[in-house]
Every structure is written in C-alpha cells, then in structure tokens.
Amino acid sequence: MTIIEYKNKFGMKPKIGSAILALSLLSGAAYAQRDPAYQNARSNGQIGEQVDGYLGVIGNQSPSVDALTNKINILRKQVYTKTAASQSVTVKTAAFLGGCKNIQRTVPGEKYQAPDGSWKTRGNNAPELDSSCP
Amino acid sequence: MKDAKSEMVKPMIRKKNSKNMLSMISAILLSSCVNVAAPDKPIVINLNIKIEQEVLVKTADAVEEAIDENAGIF
Structure with a gap:
C-alpha cells in the first residue's frame, strides 16, 4: 500500500x-x-548476540569468523566504554544494556543468547530478554 | 446507734478496699500486658530501586544512540 x-x-x-x-x-x-562478511555470519547463524552485549561464535567456525568476531567485539567495547564514561556507569552495565538492545534488534533467523545462556534462533515473536533489561 | 454507725462505716471501708484492690489488679494486669518496644535499629525504606531503574532507562537510551551511530559493528 x-x-x-x-x-x-x-x-x-x-x-x-x-x-x-x-x-x-x-x-x-x-x-x-555492516560488512558483508559480518552480515553473512549473522544471517547464517555462525555468530549471535550475547546477553553481555558482545558477539559470540556459535559452535566451531572458521578462523576468519573468529577473527571477525574478535575485531567487532573490540570495537564494541570502545563504544560501550565511551557511553559508560558519559553516563557514569560501568562498562559492564553499558555493554549489558547494549546486549538488551542488540537482542531486541535481531531479525528472524539470527541467533541470540537467552537469559539461561543457551543460543536461540530469533523467530517472529519478541526475543527472551534478561529480567534486568529495562 | 453506735453499732449502726460502725455498720455504716464498715461497708464504706470495704468499698474503698475493693476499689484499691481493683486498681491493684488492673495495675498488675497492665504491667503484664504485651510490651511494644521501639526497634533498636532505624527503619530504612529503600528508594534505590526506583532511582536505579530510572538511571538504567536513561543509560539504555544513551547506549542505543551509540549503537545507532556505530551501526556497522552492531
């Protein structure tokens, strides 16, 4: 329409x-x-959004996927650190809040970590969020 | 007449005694009532929860903004 x-x-x-x-x-x-390699790894379920705000590798993946994940996580930590300083909270808190948001923003088919630590595939329904998420 | 007078006095004394007795009993009863003592520790009402929640929401907005600005790595 x-x-x-x-x-x-x-x-x-x-x-x-x-x-x-x-x-x-x-x-x-x-x-x-997003870098195409990153986007593909997300869509293929090779990497997923963790509760702590960082990316996690699911199972055994190629070294290139591991390296990509590490690279992005280092960059993410920089962003969280900056926000944490401006908000006077710990980096861990800022990263956790980022995790809440990242998991909410996953699209169907992508992987995310449930509060119990297990990997879930995002469906059409709302993802399972940690009870501490605002 | 004298006897009658003493007869009149006696119940008065008895009445007075019984009044005393009553007040004594009630005093004993009162003293054995449950004592409500103020707690030795001050009563603390914790308002931190609400404040923390507000901070969390405010911080979450800031984090979201940072994520949007760095969309390539999120």
Whole structure:
C-alpha cells in the first residue's frame, strides 16, 4: 500500500505512515553499513548476540569468523566504554544494556543468547530478554 | 446507734478496699500486658530501586544512540 492510498483513506494516518517508512529506510541504511562478511555470519547463524552485549561464535567456525568476531567485539567495547564514561556507569552495565538492545534488534533467523545462556534462533515473536533489561 | 454507725462505716471501708484492690489488679494486669518496644535499629525504606531503574532507562537510551551511530559493528 502506498502512502497516497493511506492519505486518501485515513486522513490523519499519512504522518504515521511516512514516519514508519522514514524509520525503516533509516534502519535499512544502518544495516547496510555492516560488512558483508559480518552480515553473512549473522544471517547464517555462525555468530549471535550475547546477553553481555558482545558477539559470540556459535559452535566451531572458521578462523576468519573468529577473527571477525574478535575485531567487532573490540570495537564494541570502545563504544560501550565511551557511553559508560558519559553516563557514569560501568562498562559492564553499558555493554549489558547494549546486549538488551542488540537482542531486541535481531531479525528472524539470527541467533541470540537467552537469559539461561543457551543460543536461540530469533523467530517472529519478541526475543527472551534478561529480567534486568529495562 | 453506735453499732449502726460502725455498720455504716464498715461497708464504706470495704468499698474503698475493693476499689484499691481493683486498681491493684488492673495495675498488675497492665504491667503484664504485651510490651511494644521501639526497634533498636532505624527503619530504612529503600528508594534505590526506583532511582536505579530510572538511571538504567536513561543509560539504555544513551547506549542505543551509540549503537545507532556505530551501526556497522552492531
């Protein structure tokens, strides 16, 4: 359904419709920034989002996947450290909050870690989040 | 007449005595009541939970922003 149709049928709705469209375009652009190798490893279920805010390798994967995961985790730690300092919280807390968000943002088919530590495949329903997630 | 007077006095004394007895009994009863003593430790109401939750939500927003700015590694 196009936005024009929305406009004609619901009057007030187009604003919401275009906002959703703009958001989806934004998030689409954000995901496009991922390195293709990283995106593939995510989609293939080789790596998943951990509760602690970092990526985890699921099972035995190629050294290149291990290296990629390590590289990204180091970069993530930098981001968490910066945010932690600005918010006066520990890096662990910032990373954990990031984990809550990262798990929420997984798309169906991607892997994430459940609060019990097991790996789950994201379905269409909301993921299992740690009870401490806000 | 004298006897009658003493007869009159006697019940009065008895009445007074019984009043004393009553107050004594009630005093004993009261003293044996359950004592409610103030706790020696101060009562602490913990408001940290709510404050922590607010901080967590605020921090979570900041983390989300940082994630969006570094979308390539998230």
